[in-house]
Amino acid sequence: MLFNTIHHEHNRAWAIWQLDEDESALIRLLDGMAIVPEEMTNLFKRLEFLGGRVLVKEVLNSMGQSYQGIRKDEFGKPFPIGCDYQLSLTHSYPYVAVLLDKVKAAGIDLEQPKAKLLKIAPRVLSTAELIDAGDAIVKHCIYWSAKETLVKVYGKKDLIFTENLKIDSFLLKQEGDILGRIIVEGEETTVPLQYYVFTDFVLVYSK
Numbered sequence: 001m002l003f004n005t006i007h008h009e010h011n012r013a014w015a016i017w018q019l020d021e022d023e024s025a026l027i028r029l030l031d032g033m034a035i036v037p038e039e040m041t042n043l044f045k046r047l048e049f050l051g052g053r054v055l056v057k058e059v060l061n062s063m064g065q066s067y068q069g070i071r072k073d074e075f076g077k078p079f080p081i082g083c084d085y086q087l088s089l090t091h092s093y094p095y096v097a098v099l100l101d102k103v104k105a106a107g108i109d110l111e112q113p114k115a116k117l118l119k120i121a122p123r124v125l126s127t128a129e130l131i132d133a134g135d136a137i138v139k140h141c142i143y144w145s146a147k148e149t150l151v152k153v154y155g156k157k158d159l160i161f162t163e164n165l166k167i168d169s170f171l172l173k174q175e176g177d178i179l180g181r182i183i184v185e186g187e188e189t190t191v192p193l194q195y196y197v198f199t200d201f202v203l204v205y206s207k
Contacts, residue, residue, distance in 0.1 A: 006062045013059050014099040014108060014205060019051045026050035030057065033069055048091035055098045056080060056087065063100065077155045088152045092201060099205050107152035107191075108205040113141040124161045132169040138202065139172050142195050145204040150180045153191055153206050159184070173197075177207075 006015040019026075023046055027034070034053045036046050057067035060080060068082035078087050080100070088099045088106040099108035111117075117140040121130060125143055133139045147165045159165060159182075166181040180191040192207040 006059055008062070011103045012099065012101040012106070013063055014097065015055060015059050016095060016097045016110070016203065017051060017055045019047055019094040019096065021047075021051070023047060023050060026054055029054045033067065044093040048093055048096060051096045052089045052091055052098065055096055056089070056100070059098050059100050060085075063102075073155075075156050077152070088149075088205075090148075095201055097203060097205075105153045105155060106206055107149035108203070109145040109148040109152065110201050110203045111141050111145045111148070112201045113137045117141055117144055126162050126166065128169070129167060136172065138197060141202045142170075142172070142178070142197070142204060143167055145202055146178060146180055146193055146195065149193060149204045149206055150182050150191055154182050154184075167193075178204075180206075 086101040086106040088108040168179040182189045
């Protein structure tokens with residue numbers, strides 16, 4: 001079921017879906033237009049794979065476009081087949097989320113706050129970001145999700161989270177704006193981001 005309605009903004013739309021369907025139901029919703037890779041044996045990964053594609057189909061339909069499948073470029077970035085839209089997908093079972101943009105690069109990420117984020121934080125956050133996040137797991141989760149969103153906007157590999165991706169400090173609220181920066185070879189690109197804090201996950205997407 002849709003966790004929330006499909007949100008339409010200027011030239012774009014996004015949505016979250018809480019999965020409660022089984023694999024056969026998701027396959028039926030796709031009319032056989034997606035085949036789970038044989039090597040994907042984990043049940044939850046299979047459901048995320050199918051659920052993400054069902055949600056892409058629903059959001060595309062709401063934008064007046066038909067779903068013809070998903071292709072990936074050489075960096076693994078997904079694109080909807082048959083229309084020149086930017087696409088970003090994210091999942092953390094039982095949730096999947098999708099952002100489609102008609103004009104510019106899109107990034108969306110959802111994460112569930114877990115204590116392990118504090119352990120890996122020094123490999124992900126800069127010194128300033130670590131100080132700002134403190135020991136607040138939800139804030140660490142937003143930082144992590146924001147950087148994952150920037151990776152998807154950039155669309156290529158080989159980024160170092162602590163050096164190439166920067167998030168300005170922010171006041172933790174239920175929802176808010178934050179500013180991300182992608183710094184590669186001396187060039188800096190600013191990316192406005194929006195975040196939401198839900199009961200058991202956070203969501204960040206590019207604006």
